[in-house]
Amino acid sequence: MGSSHLFTRNRLIVAFITIAGLLILNTLWGIASTTNLGGGDFWGYWSATFLLRNGQNPYDPDAMRLVQATQMHTGLDFTIMSWNPPTLFVVILPLTLLSITSAKFIWLIANLTLIATTILMLIKLYLPQDNAKLKLMFLLLAFLMPQILSGVYVGQVTILVTFGLVTSMILIRKNHWFWAGAILILTTIKPHLVVLQIIYLFLYMIQRKKIQGWAGILLAGSVFLVILFGLRPQLISDLVGLSKIAPTKWYTPTIGGWISFIGATEIARYLIVLFLPIPFILAKYHTSFSMELSIALLTLITVPFTFFGWSYDQVILLIPIAQIFYWLYQLRAVALKYVLSTFMILVVVINYYQKVTDTYEVYYVWVPLFWCLVFGITWYYYYTRLTYIHE
Numbered sequence: 001m002g003s004s005h006l007f008t009r010n011r012l013i014v015a016f017i018t019i020a021g022l023l024i025l026n027t028l029w030g031i032a033s034t035t036n037l038g039g040g041d042f043w044g045y046w047s048a049t050f051l052l053r054n055g056q057n058p059y060d061p062d063a064m065r066l067v068q069a070t071q072m073h074t075g076l077d078f079t080i081m082s083w084n085p086p087t088l089f090v091v092i093l094p095l096t097l098l099s100i101t102s103a104k105f106i107w108l109i110a111n112l113t114l115i116a117t118t119i120l121m122l123i124k125l126y127l128p129q130d131n132a133k134l135k136l137m138f139l140l141l142a143f144l145m146p147q148i149l150s151g152v153y154v155g156q157v158t159i160l161v162t163f164g165l166v167t168s169m170i171l172i173r174k175n176h177w178f179w180a181g182a183i184l185i186l187t188t189i190k191p192h193l194v195v196l197q198i199i200y201l202f203l204y205m206i207q208r209k210k211i212q213g214w215a216g217i218l219l220a221g222s223v224f225l226v227i228l229f230g231l232r233p234q235l236i237s238d239l240v241g242l243s244k245i246a247p248t249k250w251y252t253p254t255i256g257g258w259i260s261f262i263g264a265t266e267i268a269r270y271l272i273v274l275f276l277p278i279p280f281i282l283a284k285y286h287t288s289f290s291m292e293l294s295i296a297l298l299t300l301i302t303v304p305f306t307f308f309g310w311s312y313d314q315v316i317l318l319i320p321i322a323q324i325f326y327w328l329y330q331l332r333a334v335a336l337k338y339v340l341s342t343f344m345i346l347v348v349v350i351n352y353y354q355k356v357t358d359t360y361e362v363y364y365v366w367v368p369l370f371w372c373l374v375f376g377i378t379w380y381y382y383y384t385r386l387t388y389i390h391e
Helices: 002-034 041-053 061-072 087-097 100-126 132-144 146-153 158-173 177-189 195-207 211-231 235-245 255-261 267-275 277-284 291-305 311-330 334-356 366-385
Strands: none
Touching: 002 100, 041 061, 041 087, 041 100, 041 211, 087 100, 087 177, 087 211, 100 132, 100 146, 100 158, 100 291, 100 311, 132 146, 132 311, 132 334, 146 158, 146 311, 146 334, 158 177, 158 195, 158 291, 158 311, 177 195, 177 211, 195 211, 195 267, 195 277, 195 291, 255 267, 255 291, 267 291, 277 291, 291 311, 291 366, 311 334, 311 366, 334 366
16 A cells, blocks of 8 residues: 555656646746847857858858848847857757757757756766755855856857866766767867866876777767768868957956956967966876866866956856865864855855946956865865865
């Protein structure tokens, strides 16, 4: 009798979840089909991929303008371009078989799914403790980050880069080296966000003589290239043309972007080059620096010092934030724990204020610097003050 009641209860739970899921999907469809939710940047990605699928230049402003005028009726007085490497178009390609409204909705659901999956994988990598409260706090902070919400709203693809990097780490821990290398193809969508991390992971594979990882990325890259050149044999000339028309002096929230913004020098945009030795150092001393810590540290360095990066690209900071949460959990100094937690909440609040007031992008440069500071403080206490509950 008891098992019968349990079976009935489980069926009711499944039915409730199914109905709730369908209602949520229906609500999202209603919103996405009647508003700009999930549009914005995604319109540019879809337009460029649509052109490529039809054998045209995905970086041609005139062709892009025509597609956006006839296919999506944005009503904008400017063209939304996609300056990403063409590997992005392979990922978006299936969505061009759908109408722009359906494609936008599917990408919205995919974006939310990728975000949830990435957060859960970060919890598995950095927060393995049996502490539901800690995991829930990280989950809430992650989903409430304005960088995530704004990225979802405009249909951004930064989460693909974060997902690819984090998934590779998970697969490495499971000794699935080939797939760990193959999934890194997603990071080529915005390579400037993972310059140091990718160097480190390839060194990590070499040290362990896991040539399968290199084989994975090479095969994935080959497949992508076959698809791209099969659709557009003139793609190389398209990329050459892109280098002539793409804007390069963006004032984005990086150290170099800020220095350029105040008119000091353009050279600072390439500060990331100074940090190229760090992946080699971390790989050499791998017994002292775990893969998780190394990737978190390199991500924290890359975001403020890379060539350029928008505020929604800061979603990749979820990786070092997960590391910070682990150290905070270990901290015995309760006062410091609450002070740092309060400041983290304030960061989210101030970020929302910046979004609401439509703050210029370059003024978000303080965000990664704040997380650098918190990362440094918690790391210092963990390794030198020994004021933590567990080692």
